[in-house]
C-alpha cells in the first residue's frame with residue numbers, strides 16, 4: 404500500500420462567518436463544510452433568516468431518507484437547481500406526481516432489463532480502452548469516460564435511433580447546462596428571487612431547450628416508426644402505474660429522457676474518472692484487478708456474463724465514490740416539526756445531508772483518507788451503519804439507476820484496464836462541485852498500453 408493521500412477540498416475554518424459560508428456555497432460547496440463536520444456530526448445555524456441543520460450523522464440520514472421520508476421533500480433550492488438542468492422528470496417531481504412516475508418507471512430497472520443492456524456497456528468499455536491505448540502518454544481521461552457513459556445512456560435510452568442521434572452535440576449541451584446551472588448565484592439564496600428570470604445563463608437555457616427538443620423529436624419519430632426498438636425509451640413510453648394504469652405524458656417522457664441523460668451520464672463518468680485517478684496512484688490495486696480479470700475471464704475479453712463476478716472492480720468503484728461522491732450533498736426541507744435523536748427540527752427548517760464529509764468522517768471510518776477498497780467486502784459492509792455510505796442517496800428515493808450505474812462502471816473499468824495501465828503525472832486534480840463533483844482541469848494521467856508491459 405502506497406502512502407498516497409487522495410486530494411481533498413480545502414475547507415473553510417470552523418469559525419467562518421455567514422458571508423464566508425455563502426461565498427463558499429457559490430464558489431465550490433464542497434469547501435463549505437469546515438473540519439468540524441469531519442469530526443462532529445451536526446450544527447444548526449441561521450443563514451439569511453433560514454434555519455439550516457447541516458449533518459454528517461448516519462442516524463439523521465436514515466431518519467430523513469427513510470423513516471420520515473414523507474415530511475422531508477427536496478428543498479426549494481435543490482429543486483430549482485435541478486429543474487433548470489433537467490425539467491420536470493423523476494428527479495424533480497414531488498409528492499403524488501413523484502410516486503406515480505416512480506412506480507411507473509421502476510420496472511425499467513429490473514434485473515432482466517439491465518442484463519439486456521449489458522452488451523452495450525461492455526462495448527463502451529472496449530472502445531474506451533482502445534481509445535486510451537491509442538492515445539498513450541499523458542491523457543485527459545475525463546472526456547474518454549464521459550464519451551463512454553454518454554454512449555451507454557444514450558444508446559440504452561434510444562437504441563433504435565442511435566445512428567441518427569447527435570451524441571457530440573448532446574455531450575456539449577450537457578456540459579454547457581452543468582456549467583451554467585450547476586452552481587448557485589446570490590439570487591438563489593432568497594425564495595423571492597429564486598425563480599426570477601435572469602438575463603444571464605442564456606447559453607444554459609438554450610442547451611436545455613436543445614436537449615428537450617432532441618428528446619421530443621425522438622419521441623415523435625418513434626411514434627411514426629414501424630420499428631419497435633426494445634430500449635429505455637420504449638419502456639418509458641409503455642410505463643404504467645401498476646394500480647391506476649396511468650402512463651407518462653409526452654412531456655414527462657421527454658423530460659425523463661433529459662433527466663436520465665443528466666442524472667445518469669455525468670455522475671457515472673465522474674465516478675469512473677476519480678476511480679482511474681485513485682488506481683493510477685495505487686498500482687497494487689491495478690495488479691489485484693488484473694488478477695481478478697485473469698481468474699474470471701480466463702484470458703478472453705470482458706463479456707456481459709462476467710460483470711457480476713468482477714467483485715473487486717465493483718469494490719474499487721465503491722471506494723472511489725466514498726472519497727469522491729458524484730453527488731456530494733443533498734438538501735431537504737421539513738414539512739412538520741420532528742425530533743431526531745437530540746436534534747429538534749421545526750417545520751420549514753432545511754437539512755443539509757453532507758455526504759462528502761460523512762464519507763470521510765474520522766469517527767465513522769478507520770483512516771478515512773486512505774484508499775482501501777477492502778472496506779467494501781460483504782463483512783465490512785454488514786458491520787457498519789447502512790446510512791454512512793450513501794453516494795446513491797438511500798431509502799425511499801434512492802437513485803433509481805444505481806444497479807445500472809454499478810454494472811456500467813464495472814464494464815467500462817474492466818474494458819479500459821484490460822488494455823492500459825495508469826500512472827500519475829505532475830498534474831494534481833482539485834474537486835469542485837458543478838451539481839456533480841468534477842476535477843478542475845480534467846484528469847491527466849500517464850497511460851500505457853497493457854500489452855507493451857508484458
Ligand code: HEM
Pocket residue numbers: 477493494495505556662663666667668670671674728729730733794795796800801802803804805807808
Ligand atoms: C455513479 C452514478 C450515479 C450516482 C452517484 C447517482 C446518484 C444519485 C443520487 C444521489 C440521487 C438522489 C438525488 C436527490 O435525491 O436529489 C439520484 C437520483 C436519480 N438517479 Fe442517479 N446516480 C447515478 C447514476 C444514475 C443512472 C445511470 C441513472 C439512469 C439510468 C440515474 C437516474 C437517476 C434518477 C432518474 C434519479 C431520481 C430518482 C427519484 O427521485 O426517484 N442515476 N442519483
